């Protein structure tokens with residue numbers, strides 16, 4: 180017999196977004212049912228942010244050993260035990276896992292059902308085993324995204340890696356080829372190279388093409404110097420089976436410069452060429468919920484075409500980050516519990532690419548600012564002019580701040596050491612709509628990298644000492660002694 184559950188909120192998908200909605204709603208006493216078909220914690224914990232940042236941290240350690248010689252300390256080429264790197268990655272996941280576990284959520288009062296959910300009609304969700312039917316006042320779809328499948332001939336016949344399998348490798352790849360030079364491809368390529376893997380990235384257009392080219396140039400230069408082969412404008416003709424000795428091998432046949440075929444042999448092929456929303460099997464049509472290949476259609480209130488149903492995080496196809504899924508969760512909670520009209524403001528959402536150097540951004544970039552404002556100012560300051568960066572030998576990078584003509588800060592981009600930490604202050608500045616004047620009014624401890632941002636902001640007033648009016652005012656005050 181089918182169990183019938185009546186809930187206030189039914190959440191489908193226990194990743195970054197779904198868990199945040201469930202925890203907050205349960206804390207306010209709502210009856211919450213949470214459906215998860217695979218691992219609690221979703222992509223971020225199991226196949227995304229956490230394992231990738233743990234792998235990057237391992238690569239960073241290896242690079243620190245190589246770079247030590249610049250500081251008068253020599254340690255030679257690091258020895259990498261790949262099985263131990265794998266174990267490190269999985270122990271980091273294990274350390275964080277309890278926060279997202281079924282036990283913890285049941286302890287918070289959430290009813291967790293470890294089943295896939297699908298819509299039966301506009302007001303009902305059923306579990307895949309057909310044993311449970313849930314009716315709820317509101318549904319929240321937070322089913323995330325998966326690696327997009329590419330229409331490349333022969334690709335489906337090889338056992339290529341994606342973000343869901345690459346962190347399970349226990350042996351170091353000999354020759355790793357990554358299709359896609361976005362954040363996933365580039366973070367992983369550099370971490371693998373620093374751990375000693377031979378890596379080639381095949382990018383159809385430009386590497387890190389969604390970011391400001393002035394900043395990406397700094398990252399690309401470092402990644403090339405690390406020894407990653409980057410092929411931009413790559414045209415893959417087809418993929419064939421590779422060396423049988425390796426589970427994930429492939430031959431990639433590319434269009435060569437002279438029109439000839441160019442064959443690249445990979446012991447490991449990985450695809451990281453964008454994301455597809457996880458909508459299959461949800462039977463969205465039965466609930467009148469509209470979607471396309473980018474994701475579920477939502478208004479800025481995150482409501483779908485069914486007014487009872489919200490969609491949040493990656494499945495909506497907007498900015499795909501863990502903190503965005505969390506931000507969406509907060510908006511939905513305000514909307515459902517407090518009946519407030521909470522709207523997404525994409526302008527305040529920061530993002531960071533965790534390459535070395537890191538690249539971070541918030542607000543408008545130069546192009547967007549030019550489209551919205553007639554007169555803008557670009558304020559820059561290079562890492563090379565910062566004493567801490569010199570001491571740490573991390574002088575590659577810059578901050579770029581965009582303001583309107585009155586000094587109102589419209590956006591900030593940073594490339595360089597610790598850019599991901601430094602962007603926090605600028606996220607606050609953008610969300611609070613601050614002016615450069617506010618930056619001149621606080622004291623930054625010396626020597627810190629954050630002084631770079633302050634120096635850039637102060638450069639807004641660079642012409643001030645030369646202004647005739649200012650000179651006349653100073654002369655006037657001299658009359659008084």
Ligand SMILES: Cc1cc2nc3c(=O)[nH]c(=O)nc-3n(C[C@H](O)[C@H](O)[C@H](O)COP(=O)(O)OP(=O)(O)OC[C@H]3O[C@@H](n4cnc5c(N)ncnc54)[C@H](O)[C@@H]3O)c2cc1C
Pocket residue numbers: 191192193194195196197214215216217218219220221222223224226227228229231232294295296297321322323324342363457460461491492493494499500501502503504533
């Ligand atoms: C390699 C990689 C690195 C990344 N690094 C970062 C980073 O450093 N910083 C950052 O901010 N973001 C990063 N991201 C992006 C981040 O992981 C996602 O934006 C985030 O996980 C989205 O959260 P979500 O809740 O929308 O989806 P997810 O976390 O993917 O959760 C969706 C959940 O829904 C479940 N599900 C799907 N369908 C159903 C169904 N029908 N019924 C029940 N359950 C279902 C899935 O099993 C999954 O557990 C990275 C992504 C990848 C792939």
Ligand SMILES: NC(=O)c1ccc[n+]([C@@H]2O[C@H](COP(=O)([O-])OP(=O)(O)OC[C@H]3O[C@@H](n4cnc5c(N)ncnc54)[C@H](O)[C@@H]3O)[C@@H](O)[C@H]2O)c1
Pocket residue numbers: 329331358359360361362363364366381382383384385386387388389413415451452453454498499500530531532533
């Ligand atoms: N640090 C972070 O916060 C972080 C890290 C990783 C991923 N993410 C999130 O995950 C999302 C997805 O990352 P991604 O790197 O998969 O996607 P992406 O869309 O950002 O980049 C994919 C790249 O693959 C290229 N590509 C597509 N088809 C190709 C083909 N046939 N041959 C060669 N290249 C091809 C595209 O031109 C593009 O540059 C990101 O946009 C981001 O939101 C975030």
